[in-house]
Amino acid sequence: MKYAFSFLVVIVLIVVAGLGSQIQGMQYVFGVALPYLAILVFAGGFIYRVVQWAKSPVPFPIQTTCGQAASLDFIKQNKLECPNTTSEVVARMILEIVTFRSLFRNTKSEIHEGPQLTYESSKWLWVFSLMFHYSFLLIIIRHMRLFLDPAPFWMAWIEFGDGIFQVGAPNAYITDATILMAIVYLFGRRIINRHVKYISLINDFFPLVLIFGIACTGILMRYFLRTDVDILAIKRLAVGLVTFSPVIGVKIGAIFYIHLFLVSTLLIYFPFSKLMHMGGVFLSPTRNLKNNSRAVRHINPWNPDIKPHSYAGYEDEFREFMVDAGIPVEKELPVEKG
Amino acid sequence: MYNKGTIIPGLIIFVLIVMSPVLYNGLKAGSVPKPEPPPGGEKQCVLPVSEMRDKHMQLLNEWRDEVLRDDERVTVVADGKQYRKGLQLACMQCHTNKEKFCDSCHEYASVKPYCWDCHLTPAQQKAALKKETH
Numbered sequence: 313m314k315y316a317f318s319f320l321v322v323i324v325l326i327v328v329a330g331l332g333s334q335i336q337g338m339q340y341v342f343g344v345a346l347p348y349l350a351i352l353v354f355a356g357g358f359i360y361r362v363v364q365w366a367k368s369p370v371p372f373p374i375q376t377t378c379g380q381a382a383s384l385d386f387i388k389q390n391k392l393e394c395p396n397t398t399s400e401v402v403a404r405m406i407l408e409i410v411t412f413r414s415l416f417r418n419t420k421s422e423i424h425e426g427p428q429l430t431y432e433s434s435k436w437l438w439v440f441s442l443m444f445h446y447s448f449l450l451i452i453i454r455h456m457r458l459f460l461d462p463a464p465f466w467m468a469w470i471e472f473g474d475g476i477f478q479v480g481a482p483n484a485y486i487t488d489a490t491i492l493m494a495i496v497y498l499f500g501r502r503i504i505n506r507h508v509k510y511i512s513l514i515n516d517f518f519p520l521v522l523i524f525g526i527a528c529t530g531i532l533m534r535y536f537l538r539t540d541v542d543i544l545a546i547k548r549l550a551v552g553l554v555t556f557s558p559v560i561g562v563k564i565g566a567i568f569y570i571h572l573f574l575v576s577t578l579l580i581y582f583p584f585s586k587l588m589h590m591g592g593v594f595l596s597p598t599r600n601l602k603n604n605s606r607a608v609r610h611i612n613p614w615n616p617d618i619k620p621h622s623y624a625g626y627e628d629e630f631r632e633f634m635v636d637a638g639i640p641v642e643k644e645l646p647v648e649k650g
Numbered sequence: 651m652y653n654k655g656t657i658i659p660g661l662i663i664f665v666l667i668v669m670s671p672v673l674y675n676g677l678k679a680g681s682v683p684k685p686e687p688p689p690g691g692e693k694q695c696v697l698p699v700s701e702m703r704d705k706h707m708q709l710l711n712e713w714r715d716e717v718l719r720d721d722e723r724v725t726v727v728a729d730g731k732q733y734r735k736g737l738q739l740a741c742m743q744c745h746t747n748k749e750k751f752c753d754s755c756h757e758y759a760s761v762k763p764y765c766w767d768c769h770l771t772p773a774q775q776k777a778a779l780k781k782e783t784h
């Protein structure tokens with residue numbers, strides 16, 4: 313049901329953009345107004361979320377230690393798995409972000425006859441999510457040719473590498489195939505694997521279906537439905553958007569507006585969704601803290617400022633009442649001068 | 651806010667990345683290139699112009715397959731004249747200045763068709779012919 317609903321939402325979005333963009337005058341809504349709104353919501357929401365996170369104190373050092381911590385000189389520290397200095401943390405973070413090391417540790421559990429519970433390493437999730445993220449990144453970098461005028465010189469290198477198989481014209485891109493394969497895997501995993509299916513929510517399915525829709529419309533536009541897809545006019549619009557002088561000179565096919573509308577939806581949805589892990593990965597306390605809790609005292613930033621209160625001070629404060637109640641005191645009340 | 655020293659530079663980098671196309675273009679939208687019409691004075695392309703603009707690469711791909719795989723070495727009629735189906739044999743007969751025609755668009759759109767690794771541009775062809783006749 314949850315995934316069926318995600319498909320329904322994306323289909324409705326496609327119909328809205330497909331029909332809406334054909335109404336005279338609405339091209340500027342789908343081609344200019346919504347993209348501007350989307351990028352504002354995206355950037356503003358992203359900053360807001362990060363600031364909210366930065367406002368939450370981290371009461372304990374809760375890094376995950378996956379190796380020997382810094383200790384006595386003759387015990388070898390595992391610098392990457394149990395970082396002790398800022399540079400070691402930076403190294404760990406960079407590797408986490410570019411190679412997804414924590415996902416590499418993914419295991420799968422199974423119950424066999426007996427009953428016996430087994431765990432074994434499972435690298436598929438790691439492989440396919442690397443594939444997904446790098447395809448996505450390359451596609452976005454390649455898209456910059458539509459926004460940058462003149463396109464930077466290195467753009468040709470990426471296009472050459474991505475199209476190295478030189479299949480057909482327009483030249484087929486490797487990343488177009490890999491992003492679809494990866495999305496199909498990531499989606500299939502949530503449906504086929506019973507454990508994962510149980511914990512999957514609509515906000516796990518929806519972004520996958522939405523990105524699938526974006527990739528499919530892009531691929532259809534490039535290789536199949538080229539009618540009225542004038543890349544020069546589209547580039548003029550895209551460059552116009554980033555120079556605040558957008559123009560839609562000629563008729564552009566509905567498929568382009570559908571693609572752009574789905575992207576706008578993604579950008580607007582982004583700050584409110586789990587996709588914020590793009591910023592969140594930098595703020596994971598389990599990764600970005602030093603494991604130096606034996607050397608440096610981590611003080612909870614929200615601790616109230618409690619002043620020490622010695623017994624002598626306590627007695628000074630309550631001596632009269634203590635004497636009244638017959639509690640023995642160390643220092644008697646001063647003798648009243650009668 | 652905690653850790654201002656890393657959060658604020660991090661957010662500045664984020665904003666710079668999002669704004670990078672704006673900074674790169676410097677608020678100059680530029681203009682769409684106007685490919686040069688055929689110097690020979692022909693008036694019509696093999697298909698209507700709007701279709702050629704959007705789909706010429708698909709057409710070339712079809713022609714290539716038809717000629718080389720199915721051996722359909724036929725002639726096409728454009729603007730009242732017959733041309734043999736092909737890239738050099740048809741397109742470049744009318745669009746004799748590749749640099750001012752094909753490349754003007756392709757540079758703007760950042761596409762570098764690899765066709766010219768093997769096929770000769772009209773200019774190269776002329777130069778090659780000159781060498782042979784010497």
Ligand code: HEM
Pocket residue numbers: 448451452454455458482485487488526527528529530531533534535543546550568571572575578
């Ligand atoms: C989340 C961001 C986006 C994703 C994931 C995405 C994905 C794709 C994919 C997979 C393709 C197929 C061809 C290729 O790989 O280059 C494509 C094509 C295309 N996209 Fe996007 N896209 C995105 C944003 C945009 C935006 C903002 C625009 C607006 C200008 C746009 C305009 C186009 C156009 C014009 C094509 C056809 C390119 C061609 O014919 O070579 N896309 N897109």
